[in-house]
Amino acid sequence: MPTSTIKYTHPLKTTAIHNRSGNSLITDAPVDNNGQGAYFSPTDLAATSLASCMMTVMGIYADQNSLDLGEIECDLQKEMASNPRRIKAITIEMRWKTDLPEKEIQKLKNIGLNCPVAKSLHPDIEQKISFIML
Known part of the structure; x- marks a missing residue:
């Protein structure tokens, strides 16, 4: 079964259906590229992924090792380049409140920094990731 089915819906939008769950999402071209910016753009989704x-792989490790991950959230900024138009940099500021020992925190940070998406993005995309411990 295909992972998803995506349909173009004018103007400059797509609707993607996750085939296993039936959940959907809409994308829109960004304002700086002829869109309305009404939804995540495809490059927003790449950065957000x-x-x-x-966070997902950190959670998997925590669950598998009976660790309380605590509270973790982040803000993300995507920077675009031109010629060619592409994602230039992704800046992520993780805010993390946890009572885990430093050894586990470092292991979890490393797991997060080496997640499948991080390893799949083109090496020209700068990944600026910081952890703010609360």
Whole structure:
């Protein structure tokens, strides 16, 4: 079964259906590229996938090792380049409140920094990731 089915819906939008769950999402071209900016752009999703993947693999490790991950959230900034138009940099500021020992925190940070999306992005995309411990 295909992972998703995506349909172009004018003007400059797509609707993607996650085939296993039936959930959907809409994308829109960004304002600086002829769109309305009414939804995540495809490059917004690529950048957002990095942070989501980091937190997911950290959560998987925590769950598998009976660790309380605590509270973790982040802000993300995507920077675009031109000629060619592409993602130039992704800046993520993770805010993390946890009572885990430093050894586990470092292991979890490393797991997050080496998540599948981080390893799949082109090496020209600068990944600027910081952890703010609360």
